[in-house]
Amino acid sequence: MSDGNIHGADIAVDAAGLTATGGVDPNGVSTSDATAQANADGAASKRRLGVGFWIAVFWLFIVFFAATFAPWLPFKDPDSNYIVSGERPPYAPSGAHLFGTDQDARDLLSRTVFGARVSLTVGLVAIGMGMLFGGFMGIMAGYFRGWWDRVISFIFIIFLSFPALVLAILITALLERSLRTISITLGILSIAPVGRIARATTISFADREFVLAARTLGAKNSRIIIRELLPNVLIPMSALALLGMAVAVVAEGGLAFLGLSVEKGPTWGKVILTGAGSRDLQKAPWIAIIPIIVLFLTVLALNFAGDRIRSYFDVRETAL
Amino acid sequence: MNKNDHIQTDRRMESGAPLLELVDLKTHFKTERGLVRAVDGVTLSLKRGESLGVVGESGSGKTVLARSIMGLLPSTAVKHGSVKFAGQDILGFSAKQMRHLWGAEMSMVFQNPLNSLNPLMKIGKQITEPLKLHLGMDKATATATALQLLRDVRIPEPERRLNQLPHELSGGMRQRVMIAIALACGPTLLFADEPTTALDVTVQAQILDLIGEQRRDRNMSVILVTHDLGVVAGHTDQIAVMYGGKLVEHAPTKTLFANMKMPYTKSLMRSIPKLSDPSHTRLATIPGRPPDLVNPPLGCNFAPRCMYALPKCHVEEPPLTPTADPKHVYACWYPVGSPEFEKRDAELQATGYMPEDFSAVS
Numbered sequence: 001m002s003d004g005n006i007h008g009a010d011i012a013v014d015a016a017g018l019t020a021t022g023g024v025d026p027n028g029v030s031t032s033d034a035t036a037q038a039n040a041d042g043a044a045s046k047r048r049l050g051v052g053f054w055i056a057v058f059w060l061f062i063v064f065f066a067a068t069f070a071p072w073l074p075f076k077d078p079d080s081n082y083i084v085s086g087e088r089p090p091y092a093p094s095g096a097h098l099f100g101t102d103q104d105a106r107d108l109l110s111r112t113v114f115g116a117r118v119s120l121t122v123g124l125v126a127i128g129m130g131m132l133f134g135g136f137m138g139i140m141a142g143y144f145r146g147w148w149d150r151v152i153s154f155i156f157i158i159f160l161s162f163p164a165l166v167l168a169i170l171i172t173a174l175l176e177r178s179l180r181t182i183s184i185t186l187g188i189l190s191i192a193p194v195g196r197i198a199r200a201t202t203i204s205f206a207d208r209e210f211v212l213a214a215r216t217l218g219a220k221n222s223r224i225i226i227r228e229l230l231p232n233v234l235i236p237m238s239a240l241a242l243l244g245m246a247v248a249v250v251a252e253g254g255l256a257f258l259g260l261s262v263e264k265g266p267t268w269g270k271v272i273l274t275g276a277g278s279r280d281l282q283k284a285p286w287i288a289i290i291p292i293i294v295l296f297l298t299v300l301a302l303n304f305a306g307d308r309i310r311s312y313f314d315v316r317e318t319a320l
Numbered sequence: 321m322n323k324n325d326h327i328q329t330d331r332r333m334e335s336g337a338p339l340l341e342l343v344d345l346k347t348h349f350k351t352e353r354g355l356v357r358a359v360d361g362v363t364l365s366l367k368r369g370e371s372l373g374v375v376g377e378s379g380s381g382k383t384v385l386a387r388s389i390m391g392l393l394p395s396t397a398v399k400h401g402s403v404k405f406a407g408q409d410i411l412g413f414s415a416k417q418m419r420h421l422w423g424a425e426m427s428m429v430f431q432n433p434l435n436s437l438n439p440l441m442k443i444g445k446q447i448t449e450p451l452k453l454h455l456g457m458d459k460a461t462a463t464a465t466a467l468q469l470l471r472d473v474r475i476p477e478p479e480r481r482l483n484q485l486p487h488e489l490s491g492g493m494r495q496r497v498m499i500a501i502a503l504a505c506g507p508t509l510l511f512a513d514e515p516t517t518a519l520d521v522t523v524q525a526q527i528l529d530l531i532g533e534q535r536r537d538r539n540m541s542v543i544l545v546t547h548d549l550g551v552v553a554g555h556t557d558q559i560a561v562m563y564g565g566k567l568v569e570h571a572p573t574k575t576l577f578a579n580m581k582m583p584y585t586k587s588l589m590r591s592i593p594k595l596s597d598p599s600h601t602r603l604a605t606i607p608g609r610p611p612d613l614v615n616p617p618l619g620c621n622f623a624p625r626c627m628y629a630l631p632k633c634h635v636e637e638p639p640l641t642p643t644a645d646p647k648h649v650y651a652c653w654y655p656v657g658s659p660e661f662e663k664r665d666a667e668l669q670a671t672g673y674m675p676e677d678f679s680a681v682s
Contacts, residue, residue, distance in 0.1 A: 208435050208436075209430045209431070209432060209435040209436035210435065210436050210438045210439075212392065212430070212436075213436045213437075213498070214438070216390065216423065216426075216427055216428045216502075217422060217423035217449070217450040217453075217454075217501065217505075218419045218420070218421075218422040218424065218453060218454060219449075219450075219453070220419065227441070227449070228438050228441075232438070232439065232440055
């Protein structure tokens with residue numbers, strides 16, 4: 001009856017597919033082939049990181065390498081004044097100063113590189129703190145719910161509703177403006193956003209049956225959290241980590257504009273600030289623009305790499 | 321076959337005594353609307369090696385029943401009565417005490433195999449973890465056992481599967497893996513909570529056969545929770561039909577299909593499409609919805625939806641009554657075969673089981 005019809009139709013479709021792949025299609029384009037190709041491409045691109053990712057990683061590598069080994073690399077002293085007698089600084093980019101100099105004739109290339117040391121440290125420490133404390137609190141809240149959730153969520157809300165800038169100003173104004181204080185300040189600020197992501201992801205995974213299945217097999221809470229939940233929660237969190245690091249780097253720039261960044265040595269924010277006066281922007285735009293471009297490219301690379309890593313490791317997206 | 325038998329032998333009682341015994345089990349949930357009586361007085365017993373089908377619509381309490389026995393309910397649940405497992409009352413057990421039973425003595429196969437495996441953990445690891453945890457196996461023994469388990473559940477190329485992630489397997493394969501994990505530590509009681517609902521029909525039969533086969537091989541008891549009478553028909557020794565949190569009919573499978581007493585069971589049966597029906601036969605449905613478990617109706621729970629209900633059904637709750645076969649009990653004032661039922665059935669037959677006034681009631 002109707003069963004027979006369905007089978008008949010199936011066979012007809014199969015036959016059509018066969019002829020198409022056989023190249024009998026008069027138009028020369030076999031539809032089934034084309035779709036198969038598109039599907040294969042789609043699946044492959046999901047599992048490939050792509051050229052853009054490697055460019056981003058290459059850029060980040062250069063920045064991190066230069067920042068890490070700056071004192072041992074042949075950079076000029078970032079705090080010396082390279083005044084050429086008879087000429088008024090700032091000097092435009094040239095062979096002697098690839099990025100040019102600022103108004104005090106300090107070499108901008110080395111200032112940018114040494115600034116990266118501070119900016120990247122701030123970014124890493126901030127997001128590291130966010131991941132550690134925020135992640136821990138978020139997973140606890142999401143897994144145990146109840147009072148844990150109520151208390152931790154309340155703490156997150158307080159952090160989120162307190163103006164971040166005011167808190168940063170408060171801390172940096174009261175304490176010394178050292179690298180440690182700035183990093184910890186931005187770290188505290190990143191706890192709540194990271195924690196909320198961790199909590200939301202944990203909740204969605206804790207409801208999955210595999211967590212219940214693990215429990216029915218006798219797994220303890222600690223085991224479930226570490227073995228079952230953490231790997232799943234870490235994927236969205238690690239993508240966020242790179243994005244969050246980008247945000248922290250930019251935040252340091254913001255603090256520098258208020259004169260509240262690290263006191264000693266150059267930072268990206270402070271370097272940009274030296275060239276940010278309106279007269280300087282007109283007469284010597286490179287002072288601000290070049291570090292801005294470096295900062296922009298770094299933040300872009302962090303964002304891009306974070307996004308690619310997330311989709312690469314997202315096994316669930318590639319499934320089906 | 322089962323390498324883990326020695327662990328349980330001391331806890332195994334003389335054959336004949338029930339492995340699982342529920343006496344008047346009640347599971348209520350405190351909610352803002354009031355007390356939800358999800359399971360309301362269920363008495364059952366199951367021998368080792370036997371299989372029980374728990375049948376009912378969604379919301380009839382069958383899943384809550386299974387989870388009450390396993391102690392997997394949220395803390396808002398209030399439980400009364402007794403659940404005896406291997407002679408021990410486990411209803412009051414804390415999660416810590418239950419953990420020794422979970423996996424080792426009782427385990428569960430879930431409804432959706434796509435969700436019940438950890439997407440980021442290799443199949444091999446997911447099977448060997450409980451083996452290491454409960455049986456203290458070393459890595460090599462655990463891997464060998466895992467391979468054997470995968471072979472037992474008929475997974476082709478088991479060596480390759482150990483290193484695959486769940487998304488690389490089809491739904492049916494994943495359910496097989498899930499069964500292998502549930503069987504890993506040689507439980508004496510296996511819960512299968514609608515194990516085939518998420519799978520297509522051809523795979524369904526294979527999975528059910530597999531569970532049945534493993535039950536015989538391992539002399540394990542199985543509780544099969546489903547809404548499909550057809551599923552339990554060939555795979556269980558006894559069937560408990562639940563409605564509104566209560567047991568409404570309970571009998572050995574053969575007896576039940578030969579002699580249904582409760583109009584609800586009959587309606588469930590009627591709502592399965594039959595091959596022998598002429599085409600375009602309208603499928604018989606049960607009108608209305610399952611009862612509100614916060615305010616259950618006075619009298620019989622099913623009365624508001626029952627085509628055979630008489631005034632008495634709406635005021636007095638029918639007790640569980642045994643038939644000639646003491647193992648066959650039902651809760652109905654006018655069961656199938658009673659004069660009142662036959663009279664009403666004749667009337668209904670005249671209208672083609674579609675009484676006009678009925679839709680207004682529900």
